[in-house]
Amino acid sequence: ATCGAPPLPRPCMTAVSPASSGSEALPSAGDGEWAPDSWRRFPALQQPEYPDAAALAEVEDRLARNPPLVFPGETQRLKASLAAAGRGEAFVLQGGDCAETFEDFSSASVEATFRLLIAQVIAMSYLSGLPIVKIGRIAGQFAKPRSALTEMTADGLEIPSFRGDIIHSSDPDEAARVPDPERLVRAYAQSAASLNMLRALAKSTATMTEWTDLISTLGGPAQRDLVERIEDALQFVSACGVAVEGNAAFREPEFYTSHEALLLPFEQALTRRVATPATRGGSGGGSGGAPSEAWWNTSAHIVWVGERTRQLDHAHVEFLRGISNPIGVKVGPTTEPEYLLQILERLNPANEEGRIMVIVRMGAEKVWRKLPPLLRAVTAAGKHVVWSCDPMHENTIKTASGVKTRPVDLVLNEMNAFFSVHAAEGTVPGGIHLEMTGLQVTECLGGEASPVSEQSLADNYKSACDPRLNGSQALEMAIAAGKRLRE
Ligand code: PEP
Ligand code: MN
Numbered sequence: 001a002t003c004g005a006p007p008l009p010r011p012c013m014t015a016v017s018p019a020s021s022g023s024e025a026l027p028s029a030g031d032g033e034w035a036p037d038s039w040r041r042f043p044a045l046q047q048p049e050y051p052d053a054a055a056l057a058e059v060e061d062r063l064a065r066n067p068p069l070v071f072p073g074e075t076q077r078l079k080a081s082l083a084a085a086g087r088g089e090a091f092v093l094q095g096g097d098c099a100e101t102f103e104d105f106s107s108a109s110v111e112a113t114f115r116l117l118i119a120q121v122i123a124m125s126y127l128s129g130l131p132i133v134k135i136g137r138i139a140g141q142f143a144k145p146r147s148a149l150t151e152m153t154a155d156g157l158e159i160p161s162f163r164g165d166i167i168h169s170s171d172p173d174e175a176a177r178v179p180d181p182e183r184l185v186r187a188y189a190q191s192a193a194s195l196n197m198l199r200a201l202a203k204s205t206a207t208m209t210e211w212t213d214l215i216s217t218l219g220g221p222a223q224r225d226l227v228e229r230i231e232d233a234l235q236f237v238s239a240c241g242v243a244v245e246g247n248a249a250f251r252e253p254e255f256y257t258s259h260e261a262l263l264l265p266f267e268q269a270l271t272r273r274v275a276t277p278a279t280r281g282g283s284g285g286g287s288g289g290a291p292s293e294a295w296w297n298t299s300a301h302i303v304w305v306g307e308r309t310r311q312l313d314h315a316h317v318e319f320l321r322g323i324s325n326p327i328g329v330k331v332g333p334t335t336e337p338e339y340l341l342q343i344l345e346r347l348n349p350a351n352e353e354g355r356i357m358v359i360v361r362m363g364a365e366k367v368w369r370k371l372p373p374l375l376r377a378v379t380a381a382g383k384h385v386v387w388s389c390d391p392m393h394e395n396t397i398k399t400a401s402g403v404k405t406r407p408v409d410l411v412l413n414e415m416n417a418f419f420s421v422h423a424a425e426g427t428v429p430g431g432i433h434l435e436m437t438g439l440q441v442t443e444c445l446g447g448e449a450s451p452v453s454e455q456s457l458a459d460n461y462k463s464a465c466d467p468r469l470n471g472s473q474a475l476e477m478a479i480a481a482g483k484r485l486r487e
Contacts, residue, residue, distance in 0.1 A: 034322035036271045036295065039264055044315035046145040046262060046308060048167045048179035056265060059181040063269035068298030069139065069191055070257060072324070073277040075301045078256045079326050081133045082302075083354030085430040086386040091130045091485060092357070092431025093120055094258060094388065095474065096137030098466035099144050102165045105190055110197045112438025113138060116471045118206075118253060119214040120478035123223075126230050127482025133431070134255050139194040140300050141259035142166035142187045143266070144465050145308045162464070166263055170464060184266050191299070195257065202255045207245050208234055218475040220449035226479065258328070261303035264319055270299035271323060297323040304328025304359060307393070312342055321347050328357045328433075333366040333394065337377035344383050357386040359433050363394030364413035368421065375425045388431035389418035391477075396466065403457050405467050408446035412480060419484040432481050435466055436474035443467035448476050 032038065050056045084090040096113055113136065121132040146161040153159055153172040160177040162170045166187040169176040216227050234244050244250055261267045276294045297303060303323075307330045309316040320327050327347055331340065340358070348355045358378075362370050378385050391414035395406050415432060422429040442452045442460045449472040461467075469477065 034318070036268045036319075036322070038322070039268070039315035039319035042313065042315040042318050043311075044264055044309075045311070046163075046306075047264065048163060050179045050181055052181070056181040059184050060265050060269045063184060063188055063266070066188060066270075067192075068272060068296075069188070069195055069270065070298055070301050072274055072294075072296040072298070074254075074256070075296060075325050076277050077254065078133070078135075078301045079352075079354040081131075081254075081354070082326050082357060082386050082430075083384070084131070085133055086353055086384055086428065088428040088430075089130070090133055091124065091128060091429075091481075092133040092135060092386065092388055093117065093124060093434075093478065093481075094135040094137065094431060095120075095434040095436045097141060097437060097463070098137075098435045098468060099164050099464045100138065100141050100190070100194075101170070101464045102186060102190065104462065104464075105194075107197060109437070109439060110138070110194050111201060112471070113436075114198060114201045114255070114438070115206075115214060116218070116436065116438035116474060117255075119211055119218060119471075120475055121253070122211050122230065123215055123219075123226065123475065124478045124482040124485070126226075126233065127479065128485035130485060134253055135258050135302060136198070136255065137258055137435070139191040139198065139257040139259075140187070143260065143262040145260070145262060145306050147308075164263075165464070166266065184263075184269075187266070188270075191257075198255055198257070203252055208250065215475065218449065218471045219479070220472070222448055223475075223479065256301040258300050258302045258304065260306050261297070261299075261316065261320060262306060262309065264315060267297055267299055267303065267319060271295055271297045276324065294324040295322055297325050300325075302326040302328060302357070304330060304357070306330050307332045307361065310343065312339075312346060317343065317346055326355055326357060328359050328388070330359045330361055330390065330393075331374070333362040333370045335370070335374065337373045340374050341377055341381055341383070344378070344381075344385065348383075351382070351384055353384040354386070356384070357388050357431065359388045359390045360418065361390040361393040361433075362414070364391070364410045364417060366394070367414055367417045371418070371421045372425055375421070375427045379425075379427060386430035387418075387422065387428065388433050389415050389429065390433040391415045391418070392433075392435045392466065392469075399454055399457065403461070405457055406444045406469075408444055408469070408473050408476070411444070411469070412477065415477065415481060416484065419481075419487075423487070429485075432477065434469055434474055434477060436469040436471075438471050440472075441468060441470045444469050444473055447473040449473075 085092050125132045142164045143166050144164040150158045151161045159174045166183050167179050212227050238244050273295050305316050391411045395410040441462050442456050443463050444467050
């Protein structure tokens with residue numbers, strides 16, 4: 001019952017919408033008028049069954065009146081940056097927890113992930129010469145799809161699988177797993193507090209020295225040379241008369257948020273119709289005849305649809321097609337080129353640049369064979385896509401003692417294969433997607449700077465769901481990606 005295990009065709013068929021009678025033919029998503037609630041006409045997989053529908057509806061109303069978490073102007077700028085990444089003029093780093101929790105929320109956890117991301121970005125952009133688009137899996141990444149409906153407790157009880165703190169408590173007992181709509185409000189509040197902190201951190205006065213120190217700390221002796229080269233480059237820039245410290249270009253990174261748009265009542269409540277902001281700088285990638293008003297999901301800048309819920313005629317795809325945000329689509333090893341073209345058509349009929357990020361999660365072996373046909377089909381069809389690599393979700397293993405983990409070697413192998421396949425096909429690798437935390441956890445095996453062994457997994461294993469790279473392991477990935485981008 002893992003959220004990172006290969007998806008099995010064992011959906012929990014619980015629709016939040018009034019259950020379909022079964023006898024009427026299903027409409028196909030994409031037909032008919034879109035509205036923020038039009039997804040309710042389609043089967044919605046992986047949704048909790050709330051015992052009290054009226055209580056849920058009341059919470060949805062309340063959330064719909066709350067302020068947006070992010071603003072369409074920001075989201076529009078992200079879209080322009082993603083368009084650049086699709087052309088090879090920028091590169092995306094997306095990372096954060098598999099699942100945020102209520103319990104582990106603290107200023108320390110938000111700050112640690114933010115600081116890790118900036119350290120990675122500095123290393124990557126130094127090595128690659130490219131601007132790095134910074135996206136956190138944060139401030140809303142609460143709901144989890146599960147491969148199995150139930151899980152076993154340590155005492156041998158079978159209880160409903162944990163679906164994230166936005167749904168119910170992770171406590172291992174039946175009563176705790178009853179979905180509680182008030183948790184949507186708490187998740188919203190925590191997301192708002194996280195964003196407040198992230199926005200302040202992005203304007204903080206951290207000096208370049210702090211970042212290079214962090215690269216040294218996380219990277220260890222193996223990265224001493226890299227740190228020196230970055231310091232030399234900064235000295236050179238200063239010598240040319242460009243102030244490094246205090247320069248807004250260095251000090252105020254644009255930081256974006258993301259999560260899986262899984263819990264549709266939450267996503268709907270934060271979807272608002274507002275005037276489409278004008279893009280700065282002109283090359284925004286928007287189509288000329290864009291309407292002056294559009295629907296924006298204000299729960300995050302970019303949301304994605306997961307491997308288990310991306311059926312063309314289901315609720316998640318229906319919901320996503322109508323919002324103006326960039327959209328991620330996770331694609332696993334069984335994805336057929338034909339299907340990929342269909343979902344691109346459904347979600348991006350105007351073929352807008354920066355609209356779709358295809359997040360490839362195929363496994364270190366299968367990516368060699370399964371990715372090229374997708375690249376060829378999309379290229380032949382002339383579709384704009386940002387190709388991102390999630391090297392985490394198909395490289396999950398269980399140790400002999402039953403601990404869910406991921407070997408950093410496999411994760412690195414999948415990412416390297418992703419770059420090699422793009423090089424061979426003449427296509428553009430646009431980003432990487434990592435489950436990581438700035439806290440020094442021991443959830444993934446291996447790593448160069450301070451290797452995690454099978455025995456030490458237990459030392460600080462904290463994840464509420466899938467195993468995350470720790471700061472050192474995540475920096476190692478970023479450096480490896482930066483080097484591949486230079487080739
Ligand atoms: C995830 O990103 O945590 C996840 C569940 O991904 P996927 O849908 O690719 O399995
Ligand atoms: Mn995960």
